[in-house]
Amino acid sequence: xxxxxxxxxxxxxxxxxxxxxxxxxxxxxxxxxxxxxxxxxxxxxxxxxxxxxxxxxxxxxxxxxxxxxxxxxxxxxxxxxxxxxxxxxxxxxxxxxxxxxxxxxxxxxxxxxxxxxxxxxxxxxxxxxxxxxxxxxxxxxxxxxxxxxxxxxxxxxxxxxxxxxxxxxxxxxxxxxxxxxxxxxxxxxxxxxxxxxxxxxxxxxxxxxxxxxxxxxxxxxx
Amino acid sequence: xxxxxxxxxxxxxxxxxxxxxxxxxxxxxxxxxxxxxxxxxxxxxxxxxxxxxxxxxxxxxxxxxxxxxxxxxxxxxxxxxxxxxxxxxxxxxxxxxxxxxxxxxxxxxxxxxxxxxxxxxxxxxxxxxxxxxxxxxxxxxxxxxxxxxxxxxxxxxxxxxxxxxxxxxxxxxxxxxxxxxxxxxxxxxxxxxxxxxxxxxxxxxxxxxxxxxxxxxxxxxx
Amino acid sequence: xxxxxxxxxxxxxxxxxxxxxxxxxxxxxxxxxxxxxxxxxxxxxxxxxxxxxxxxxxxxxxxxxxxxxxxxxxxxxxxxxxxxxxxxxxxxxxxxxxxxxxxxxxxxxxxxxxxxxxxxxxxxxxxxxxxxxxxxxxxxxxxxxxxxxxxxxxxxxxxxxxxxxxxxxxxxxxxxxxxxxxxxxxxxxxxxxxxxxxxxxxxxxxxxxxxxxxxxxxxxxx
Amino acid sequence: xxxxxxxxxxxxxxxxxxxxxxxxxxxxxxxxxxxxxxxxxxxxxxxxxxxxxxxxxxxxxxxxxxxxxxxxxxxxxxxxxxxxxxxxxxxxxxxxxxxxxxxxxxxxxxxxxxxxxxxxxxxxxxxxxxxxxxxxxxxxxxxxxxxxxxxxxxxxxxxxxxxxxxxxxxxxxxxxxxxxxxxxxxxxxxxxxxxxxxxxxxxxxxxxxxxxxxxxxxxxxx
DNA sequence: CATGAATGAGATTTCATTCAT
DNA sequence: GATGAATGAAATCTCATTCAT
Numbered sequence: 001x002x003x004x005x006x007x008x009x010x011x012x013x014x015x016x017x018x019x020x021x022x023x024x025x026x027x028x029x030x031x032x033x034x035x036x037x038x039x040x041x042x043x044x045x046x047x048x049x050x051x052x053x054x055x056x057x058x059x060x061x062x063x064x065x066x067x068x069x070x071x072x073x074x075x076x077x078x079x080x081x082x083x084x085x086x087x088x089x090x091x092x093x094x095x096x097x098x099x100x101x102x103x104x105x106x107x108x109x110x111x112x113x114x115x116x117x118x119x120x121x122x123x124x125x126x127x128x129x130x131x132x133x134x135x136x137x138x139x140x141x142x143x144x145x146x147x148x149x150x151x152x153x154x155x156x157x158x159x160x161x162x163x164x165x166x167x168x169x170x171x172x173x174x175x176x177x178x179x180x181x182x183x184x185x186x187x188x189x190x191x192x193x194x195x196x197x198x199x200x201x202x203x204x205x206x207x208x209x210x211x212x213x214x215x216x217x218x219x220x221x222x
Numbered sequence: 223x224x225x226x227x228x229x230x231x232x233x234x235x236x237x238x239x240x241x242x243x244x245x246x247x248x249x250x251x252x253x254x255x256x257x258x259x260x261x262x263x264x265x266x267x268x269x270x271x272x273x274x275x276x277x278x279x280x281x282x283x284x285x286x287x288x289x290x291x292x293x294x295x296x297x298x299x300x301x302x303x304x305x306x307x308x309x310x311x312x313x314x315x316x317x318x319x320x321x322x323x324x325x326x327x328x329x330x331x332x333x334x335x336x337x338x339x340x341x342x343x344x345x346x347x348x349x350x351x352x353x354x355x356x357x358x359x360x361x362x363x364x365x366x367x368x369x370x371x372x373x374x375x376x377x378x379x380x381x382x383x384x385x386x387x388x389x390x391x392x393x394x395x396x397x398x399x400x401x402x403x404x405x406x407x408x409x410x411x412x413x414x415x416x417x418x419x420x421x422x423x424x425x426x427x428x429x430x431x432x433x434x435x436x437x438x439x440x441x442x443x444x
Numbered sequence: 445x446x447x448x449x450x451x452x453x454x455x456x457x458x459x460x461x462x463x464x465x466x467x468x469x470x471x472x473x474x475x476x477x478x479x480x481x482x483x484x485x486x487x488x489x490x491x492x493x494x495x496x497x498x499x500x501x502x503x504x505x506x507x508x509x510x511x512x513x514x515x516x517x518x519x520x521x522x523x524x525x526x527x528x529x530x531x532x533x534x535x536x537x538x539x540x541x542x543x544x545x546x547x548x549x550x551x552x553x554x555x556x557x558x559x560x561x562x563x564x565x566x567x568x569x570x571x572x573x574x575x576x577x578x579x580x581x582x583x584x585x586x587x588x589x590x591x592x593x594x595x596x597x598x599x600x601x602x603x604x605x606x607x608x609x610x611x612x613x614x615x616x617x618x619x620x621x622x623x624x625x626x627x628x629x630x631x632x633x634x635x636x637x638x639x640x641x642x643x644x645x646x647x648x649x650x651x652x653x654x655x656x657x658x659x660x661x662x663x664x665x666x
Numbered sequence: 667x668x669x670x671x672x673x674x675x676x677x678x679x680x681x682x683x684x685x686x687x688x689x690x691x692x693x694x695x696x697x698x699x700x701x702x703x704x705x706x707x708x709x710x711x712x713x714x715x716x717x718x719x720x721x722x723x724x725x726x727x728x729x730x731x732x733x734x735x736x737x738x739x740x741x742x743x744x745x746x747x748x749x750x751x752x753x754x755x756x757x758x759x760x761x762x763x764x765x766x767x768x769x770x771x772x773x774x775x776x777x778x779x780x781x782x783x784x785x786x787x788x789x790x791x792x793x794x795x796x797x798x799x800x801x802x803x804x805x806x807x808x809x810x811x812x813x814x815x816x817x818x819x820x821x822x823x824x825x826x827x828x829x830x831x832x833x834x835x836x837x838x839x840x841x842x843x844x845x846x847x848x849x850x851x852x853x854x855x856x857x858x859x860x861x862x863x864x865x866x867x868x869x870x871x872x873x874x875x876x877x878x879x880x881x882x883x884x885x886x887x888x
Numbered sequence: 889c890a891t892g893a894a895t896g897a898g899a900t901t902t903c904a905t906t907c908a909t
Numbered sequence: 910g911a912t913g914a915a916t917g918a919a920a921t922c923t924c925a926t927t928c929a930t
Contacts, residue, residue: 021893039354041263044920055895060922062893101438128353131412132261141413166437168428176432180398183405190353191363206390209436210398215388216323216434245911266903277912282905467890483798485707488924499891504926545882575794575856576705585857610881612872620876624842627849634797635807650834654842656882658875659832660767687914710899721916726901728914 002067006139009071010079024062026052032073036121039128040070070129077122078140080115082147101159102208109181109204116189124190149174177211228361231293232301246284248274254295258343261350262292292351299344300362302337304369323381324430331403331426338411349412371396399433450583453515454523468506470496476517480565483572484514514573521566522584524559526591545603546652553625553648560633568634593618621655668733672805675737676745690728692718698739702787705794706736736795743788744806746781748813767825768874775847775870782855790856815840843877 020028030051034043045066049056063069116123129136156173159165165173184207242250252273256265267288271278285291338345352359378395381387387395406429474495478487489510493500507513560567574581600617603609609617628651686694696717700709711732715722729735782789795802822839825831831839850873 023894038356039263041261042354045922046920056921057896057923058894061895061924064922066921131350132264132354134260137413163439166435166439168437172428173437176402176428176437179405179409180402180432182409183401186408187401187404191359206394206398210402212436212438213388213440214432214434214436215390215395215398217385217388218435243910267905268903271913278904279906279912279914280910283911286905288904482800483707485705486798489926490924493892500925501891501893501927502889505890508926510925572797576708576798578704581857607883610879610883612881616872617881620846620872620881623849623853624846624876626853627845630852631845631848635803650838650842654846654880656880657832657884658878658880659834659839659842660878661829661832662879689915711901712899722900723902723917724915727903727916730901732900 002070002133002135006071006075006078006136006143009075013072013075013079023052023054023058027054027059027062027069028073031069032121032125035070035073036124036128039132040066040125041132045069070125073122074126074129077119077126080119081126082144101164102212104155104159105208105211106204109207110200112185113200113204116185120189120193123185124193127186127190152178180211181207228293228297228300228358228365231297235294235297235301245274245276245280249276249281249284249291250295253291254343254347257292257295258346258350261354262347263354267291292347295344296348296351299341299348302341303348304366323386324434326377326381327430327433328426331429332422334407335422335426338407342411342415345407346412346415349408374400402433403429450515450519450522450580450587453519457516457519457523467496467498467502471498471503471506471513472517475513476565476569479514479517480568480572483576484569485576489513514569517566518570518573521563521570524563525570526588545606545608546656548599548603549652549655550648553651554644556629557644557648560629564633564637567629568637571630571634596622624655625651668736668799668801672737672741672744672802672809675741679738679741679745689718689720689724693720693725693728693735694739697735698787698791701736701739702790702794705798706732706791707798711735736791739788740792740795743785743792746785747792748810767830768878770821770825771874771877772870775873776866778851779866779870782851786855786859789851790859793852793856818844846877847873 027048030048031043034048034051045059046056048069049059052059059066059069063072126140130140131137152174153170156165156170156177160167160170160173249270252270253265256270256273267281268278270291271281274281281288281291285294348362352362374396375392378387378392378399382389382392382395471492474492475487478492478495489503490500492513493503496503503510503513507516570584574584596618597614600609600614600621604611604614604617693714696714697709700714700717711725712722714735715725718725725735729738792806796806797803818840819836822831822836822843826833826836826839
């Protein structure tokens with residue numbers, strides 16, 4: 001299952017302009033909801049059709065295959081997710097009076113948390129399939145590493161030179177920060193999505209404090 | 223799929239002492255390998271049978287259902303994973319001359335990294351299924367939260383009182399540390415399992431440094 | 445599939461005089477081309493619609509059913525094919541100074557080869573469907589045997605009486621000659637349609653020579 | 667449909683030795699009967715299953731795909747059909763005191779008519795699919811032209827040198843004789859299979875007489 | 889008139905599970 | 910105990926046909 005290129009799908013998707021009909025919208029919504037809950041493989045097209053109130057054939061008329069339905073769900077999301085593609089995010093984040101690494105983190109986290117809150121279910125689908133689906137993982141990971149990773153490295157270097165970040169290897173800093181922020185996103189939006197974060201702003205400050213200073217006091221036991 | 227209680231399975235498993243026959247061993251090994259690679263749902267019993275060199279019927283003779291085969295794979299792992307169950311880990315970790323939180327972290331990470339390295343594939347299965355399989359997730363999460371979480375909290379409180387950990391709410395510290403360490407385990411053992419960590423000991427020191435001090439220098443931009 | 449009478453269709457068709465619209469023409473052309481290549485059953489109406497540049501509904505608005513589209517393709521052809529219906533051929537062939545059986549064969553072959561060359565694709569469709577489609581075969585074969593066969597017999601008898609044809613049973617002569625000429629048409633127009641016959645006239649002479657004299661020399665080995 | 671090589675299938679088939687079970691035998695028999703009557707595409711696997719008295723899944727357990735079921739039907743037949751592969755036929759036909767071309771024809775026709783009578787339905791399937799299925803045709807035709815055709819040419823040359831065959835180009839003789847004999851087989855075994863040939867031996871003599879001498883008397887009209 | 893979205897019956901295929909040998 | 914043939918329910922997919930716009 002899932003033969004073929006994610007990239008191709010993303011390019012192909014760009015050229016689709018037609019407005020979806022009511023039923024098509026319903027299909028997408030149902031697919032997103034059920035894929036998010038049970039995972040792609042555990043969801044049958046008949047289940048989606050029933051939930052969307054359409055005939056099963058209608059799904060295949062529009063999307064051709066179940067695989068392609070999945071792509072139709074995640075491709076628009078991925079195009080926004082990877083800042084390297086949707087050129088906007090980093091520019092937006094970096095241009096606005098970013099004076100410190102903390103400011104950058106704050107802007108970045110705000111931006112992505114808002115995005116994931118708006119697309120919580122698709123994010124769940126993507127995370128689940130990235131772990132579950134070998135082919136999809138093999139397409140998405142290099143994509144991320146090649147396009148997003150270098151941009152982050154550049155930003156880290158800027159702040160290292162300003163003396164705001166410790167003099168560890170850039171790769172190490174990046175790995176630590178990403179592991180933590182990635183883990184935060186996954187645990188908050190996928191694993192425990194119902195735990196309403198008390199206050200997003202307060203949560204963001206917690207994250208920043210942890211990333212910058214850790215949880216220690218600097219005191220060693222005597 | 224996956225009807226029934228994980229707990230029951232764990233209890234039931236405790237009473238099973240019979241050594242697995244040769245064929246059973248082969249079946250388990252093949253199941254673990256293929257489940258880990260492609261996920262439970264994407265793996266057919268006939269594929270496992272072929273890989274194990276047994277007849278398909280043999281799997282069902284031994285394990286009854288495919289679901290039960292999955293349980294037979296993950297239950298022994300879970301019993302070791304949750305220190306609350308296999309009483310050993312924390313005792314072992316805490317008794318040996320633990321003088322500081324860093325020492326505790328070091329011992330804990332070493333212990334779990336060794337365990338996951340030895341059981342990498344089963345860990346992959348558990349993580350994937352925990353995300354993918356609604357029923358399994360709903361059984362495992364409370365289990366974890368009720369049994370493991372309070373013990374961690376106790377330990378954090380000890381070191382907070384000793385002044386080694388910042389005076390944040392225990393829940394916050396726990397969440398941050400667990401999010402990071404969990405993220406680390408998942409990204410190293412599931413997402414990018416082939417990235418051989420240069421040196422485990424060096425990696426552990428990096429983790430400790432990040433958890434304790436973050437990546438900042440304390441300097442603010444003027 | 446294909447319920448209903450070929451004859452009815454042929455009669456019904458006689459009364460249709462309306463010129464096909466542009467779209468109808470396009471649909472017919474595409475249907476002929478694709479039916480000829482892949483066979484009726486292996487061709488979907490959506491494929492035809494796409495090739496014709498019309499909406500799928502348009503085909504059904506014009507032709508009602510896919511079966512009827514097939515009939516619309518082959519009925520006009522059949523009306524020309526069976527001389528008993530399109531009264532022209534035999535008259536034309538027989539009246540023009542036909543002095544010998546060879547002359548008759550020559551005129552007949554020229555006439556039909558020209559016709560099949562002009563309608564190669566429809567001939568392919570008819571042959572394929574006659575073999576493939578039980579109902580169509582059961583309608584066409586008796587039709588041929590009742591209407592065409594007796595006329596041929598009559599002609600053969602004429603030339604037998606003139607002493608040009610061997611004194612075999614008329615049925616035998618007819619079967620031999622028809623098997624050969626039918627085989628020739630099928631192998632040249634259906635099986636190997638791209639083999640451009642070097643020269644039609646030369647080919648015709650070869651056929652006549654074979655039909656009249658075979659390939660032997662009359663010498664028996666001693 | 668029908669992707670993949672006929673040759674591969676023929677080679678693969680050679681290594682299959684296991685005896686078919688009762689149900690498998692029933693499946694093959696039903697498939698042969700219904701494919702022969704209605705053609706491959708017009709036959710559904712559920713129809714075959716019903717006719718064979720098995721569950722539909724049983725067909726796919728053994729044959730994997732409907733395509734492969736077709737191959738399982740025709741491959742053994744083709745291996746006997748092409749004398750170049752089943753080395754026997756020509757040797758058998760040529761060694762037995764063949765004194766004349768007529769003798770050769772007689773032996774050859776007897777041999778093939780017996781074979782087709784025993785495998786009438788599979789022959790029908792092969793002929794129908796060869797016309798209907800582009801892929802299959804493109805695999806079978808070159809196969810025939812390369813392996814069978816040259817052997818026939820050699821035999822024709824032998825008898826041309828002995829003066830038994832007319833001094834026409836070998837290719838022309840071959841084409842005429844094959845068109846006729848092929849047409850004879852198709853019309854007797856596929857098109858009109860119920861027409862019991864009065865007497866095979868008498869029929870063979872008719873064919874030989876036609877091939878050698880045609881239907882003419884040599885007399886030209888004055 | 890033409891369109892193309894929608895349908896639903898039916899086709900192929902998969903696969904966990906059973907059971908006679 | 911082990912086998913693997915057989916099952917049948919359910920999954921994905923196809924496609925001729927209808928019908929509102």
